[in-house]
Amino acid sequence: MRLLQRLRGELSCQDVLEVLQSHLDGEVDARTARRVAAHLDKCNPCHHEAAVYEEIKAGLARRRRPVDSEILDQLGAFGLRLTEESD
Numbered sequence: 446m447r448l449l450q451r452l453r454g455e456l457s458c459q460d461v462l463e464v465l466q467s468h469l470d471g472e473v474d475a476r477t478a479r480r481v482a483a484h485l486d487k488c489n490p491c492h493h494e495a496a497v498y499e500e501i502k503a504g505l506a507r508r509r510r511p512v513d514s515e516i517l518d519q520l521g522a523f524g525l526r527l528t529e530e531s532d
């Protein structure tokens with residue numbers, strides 16, 4: 446089945462999932478985008494997966510806020526420790 450898909454230039458679910466995020470971000474080339482879209486069209490699980498990604502992206506965009514300052518502080522402290530240790 447998988448080999449047959451390859452021969453016909455179709456993507457497997459695995460292939461699609463690997464590029465799905467890039468695809469939704471518009472970061473894949475036109476040919477890949479077409480093949481992914483064709484797959485999503487007829488593959489329910491992948492279609493669902495794509496919908497979930499879209500949902501997450503939309504949620505993040507809605508809740509866009511400055512990066513959590515606490516996390517930044519922790520990162521800063523971590524970076525500082527690294528520089529101190531390398532001295």
Ligand SMILES: [Zn+2]
Nearest residue numbers: 457458488491
């Ligand atoms: Zn699929």
